[in-house]
Amino acid sequence: MKKVILTAAMSVALVANAHAAGRSTISVVGSSTVYPFATVVAEKFGKKTSFSTPKIESTGSGGGMKLFCNGVGLDTPDITNASRRIKKSEYDKCQNNGVSGIVEVHIGFDGIAVANSKKAKQLKLSRKDLFLALAEKVPNPDGSKTLVENPYKTWKQVNAALPNISIEVLGPPPTSGTRDAFAELALEGGCKKFDWIKAMKKSDKKAYKGVCHTVREDGLYIEAGENDNLIVQKLDKNPKALGIFGFSFLEQNDDKVQGSLIEGKAPQFETIADGSYPISRPLYFYVKKAHMDSIPGIDAFLKEFTSEAAMGEDGYLLDKGLIPLSDGERKMLRKNVMATKTLSM
Numbered sequence: 001m002k003k004v005i006l007t008a009a010m011s012v013a014l015v016a017n018a019h020a021a022g023r024s025t026i027s028v029v030g031s032s033t034v035y036p037f038a039t040v041v042a043e044k045f046g047k048k049t050s051f052s053t054p055k056i057e058s059t060g061s062g063g064g065m066k067l068f069c070n071g072v073g074l075d076t077p078d079i080t081n082a083s084r085r086i087k088k089s090e091y092d093k094c095q096n097n098g099v100s101g102i103v104e105v106h107i108g109f110d111g112i113a114v115a116n117s118k119k120a121k122q123l124k125l126s127r128k129d130l131f132l133a134l135a136e137k138v139p140n141p142d143g144s145k146t147l148v149e150n151p152y153k154t155w156k157q158v159n160a161a162l163p164n165i166s167i168e169v170l171g172p173p174p175t176s177g178t179r180d181a182f183a184e185l186a187l188e189g190g191c192k193k194f195d196w197i198k199a200m201k202k203s204d205k206k207a208y209k210g211v212c213h214t215v216r217e218d219g220l221y222i223e224a225g226e227n228d229n230l231i232v233q234k235l236d237k238n239p240k241a242l243g244i245f246g247f248s249f250l251e252q253n254d255d256k257v258q259g260s261l262i263e264g265k266a267p268q269f270e271t272i273a274d275g276s277y278p279i280s281r282p283l284y285f286y287v288k289k290a291h292m293d294s295i296p297g298i299d300a301f302l303k304e305f306t307s308e309a310a311m312g313e314d315g316y317l318l319d320k321g322l323i324p325l326s327d328g329e330r331k332m333l334r335k336n337v338m339a340t341k342t343l344s345m
Helices: 008-020 035-048 061-068 088-096 127-134 177-191 205-213 228-237 247-252 269-273 298-305 316-320 327-338
Strands: 027-030 079-082 102-117 137-139 147-149 169-171 221-223 242-246 257-259 280-288
Touching (some): 102 177, 102 247, 228 257, 242 247, 247 316
Parallel strands (some): 169 221
Antiparallel strands (some): 079 280, 102 257, 137 147
16 A cells, blocks of 8 residues: 655645534543642643633554554544653654654653652662562573573562561552653663663663563562552552552652652652653643644643743642752743644654
8 A cells, every 4th residue: 555645734734624524622631640730730731721621632652653653534533641761663663653843841850759658667668679570581690691580589689687577568550650661760770770781871772671670570560550549459459469550649649658768868849840750751742733823722731831830839739749940941842842842853
C-alpha cells in the first residue's frame, strides 16, 4: 500500500473537516502521573470559560504518544501528557504521519516514590539496591564480571542491612512514562555503580541498556497497570509490598503510605525541587498545532495550564504535588507557548 505523506495544509484541512463533523471538546490522553494535574486544569477551565470541559484519559505516556502520533483529525487526540520527554522515535512517527507541528509544554517536575504502607517501617534504599532487586540480569554474586538471571528473592539477600522480607514490588507497565523514568533514573543509576557494566555503555550501548533497563519477569515485579491509586490501595492491604508511583500520589495518600529514603533523601517537595532526591523527572504535555485553530479552546486551555494561578509558586497545581519551574523558566515557557513555538529534534 502506498504511504500518503500529509502536508501541513492537508493536516489543517483534515482537522477542519473533523470540527465540522462535530467535535468541540478538547481530547487529552497520556501519562497517569500528569493526569491529576490535567484533570484539575480541565475542571477549572470548564467552569471559567464558555468552552466544554476537556476530556482527559489516562493511557500512559507511551500509549498517549502512540495515539497522538497516529495523525490529525477527529479520531486523534489534540494533546498528550507525558512523564518524560518525547522520544526521537515518537517524534519521527509524528512527522511521518502528518503531525508536523508539535508544541512542547514543560509544566514542572515530579519525583518517583518507592513507597510502602505506613503500617510497616520506612525503608532506606539505594539505587544499587533497586537495580539488584528488580533487574532481570545482575552481576554474579560470586564476584566475577558476568551476568546471571536475578537470584535475589528477599531484600536482605540484596543488602544485609535490609529486612528479611520477600521482594514484592508493584509498578507501572512498559507503556508508562513512570516506568521509563524509573528504569533510567533508578535502575540505570544503580547499574552504573558496577564499573565494568558502566564501561559497556561505550563499547555496546544496546547491550548496556538491555542490562540496566530490563525489569525481571519472574513475578517479583508486578505490573499494576496505569492506575496509581490501585497501587496505593494494594500497599495499604499488604505492608510487605513496595509500590512505584509519582510523588503527587504519595502526597495525596500520605495517611496510608510513605516514601522510602533513597540514598538518604526522602521524596519531598524541597528535595525534588533542588534536585537532591535521586529519582526525579520533568513532566510535559504536547499539543498538535494543526488542531489549535479548529478545535475550540485549545489556546485558552494552554493559557490556563501555564498561568501563575495554575503552575506558579502558589498555584493550585502545587496542592496536587507539582514541583514548579523557576520564575525565569515559567516566563520563557509562556512566551514560547503563546508564540506556539514548535518542537524540533
